[in-house]
């Protein structure tokens with residue numbers, strides 16, 4: 001069963017997030033869809049959503065703390081209010097735009113692992129590394145596992161090449177196959193692909209061996225499109 005996740009990034013309001021989640025929830029319920037679906041809204045749109053068991057709401061980010069003086073951040077005190085037990089860690093926008101280091105990411109990972117959170121952990125190489133070939137790409141990706149307990153039972157991985165995120169350029173099936181096969185050989189965890197997945201290509205990508213689903217940004221933000229994405233992968 002494919003795992004389909006939507007990363008809202010900095011999009012949607014409380015009102016439209018609620019509408020989105022309610023619509024997706026009704027669709028899953030009415031059609032008895034079995035995909036595991038995860039939605040990562042903005043922190044300001046987290047709430048107590050009444051969802052079916054295969055629709056999970058996660059945090060795009062949180063600090064490795066319960067509460068404290070970390071201006072602009074949220075911790076588990078805020079997540080607990082909404083019973084959030086799923087978190088995205090290592091997204092390339094946090095690594096490359098917000099400047100999170102591997103050391104900080106590993107500390108965050110350890111903190112949320114100790115609390116039993118489901119962690120969707122992102123890895124992926126920038127364009128200049130991809131251009132050096134598969135070996136360089138894999139070496140770069142393996143560095144992103146430094147300090148990360150890959151045996152953690154509640155871990156989902158997401159391979160997201162930086163050059164494919166939000167660019168409209170999806171990795172080729174061969175690119176995806178090569179990287180996924182290599183990662184799976186080392187780490188036997190569910191492995192999603194992310195990077196310009198669209199309504200039109202999600203089924204083909206999710207059907208590649210060793211692809212267990214997709215993490216989707218841009219193409220998932222319109223609720224009808226997200227439902228179509230789930231519809232296109234429901235039988236995989």
Ligand code: PEP
Pocket residue numbers: 007009160164165166167168194195196197215216217218219
């Ligand atoms: C993402 O942000 O995780 C992502 C894959 O974005 P997009 O689908 O827009 O490339």
